[in-house]
Amino acid sequence: MEMFISCRLVLDTGMNYFGWDLERAREYLSARVVYSDVEVATELLRYSADIHGQALAYRIGNLEILRQRRKAEEALGARFDIKAFHAAVIGSGAMPMVVLDEHIDGWIGEQG
Numbered sequence: 001m002e003m004f005i006s007c008r009l010v011l012d013t014g015m016n017y018f019g020w021d022l023e024r025a026r027e028y029l030s031a032r033v034v035y036s037d038v039e040v041a042t043e044l045l046r047y048s049a050d051i052h053g054q055a056l057a058y059r060i061g062n063l064e065i066l067r068q069r070r071k072a073e074e075a076l077g078a079r080f081d082i083k084a085f086h087a088a089v090i091g092s093g094a095m096p097m098v099v100l101d102e103h104i105d106g107w108i109g110e111q112g
Contacts, residue, residue, distance in 0.1 A: 002112060003033060005055075005059060005062075007029055007032050007033055007058065008043065008047070008058075008059075009056060009059060010028065011025055011028065011029060011043065011044070011047045011055065012047045012052070012054060012055035012056060013056075014028065014103040015044075015047050015048050016047065016048075016052040016053070020047065020085060021031070022044055025042075025044050025047075025048070026040055026044060029044070036086055037044050057093045060097075061097070064097050064100065065089060065100075068089065068100065068101065068104045069085060069109070071087055071104065072104060072107070072108055075108045076108060079111055083108075084111075088103070088104060088107040089104070
């Protein structure tokens, strides 16, 4: 999965910043992941037509949530509950990362 995520970052940048055409992007992705032609085409469509920088935004968000999880695990030890953590992260809806950081700090404090 990490290889696929890395490839998505390269595709997004290659297509939307460096102007890769679909054939170059298809060759890049097909050489690095074991996906069907349909799956490759779906990814290419996503990064050529959807929001530019989407792969980067997803990855930054993913890394931030993992950082918050490690922080909560360290603070709570055996009291850490993954289901409660997930509810804390998604329960209030979308929020900027700085607000998520404050929110999780508050949640950790509430777990007492």
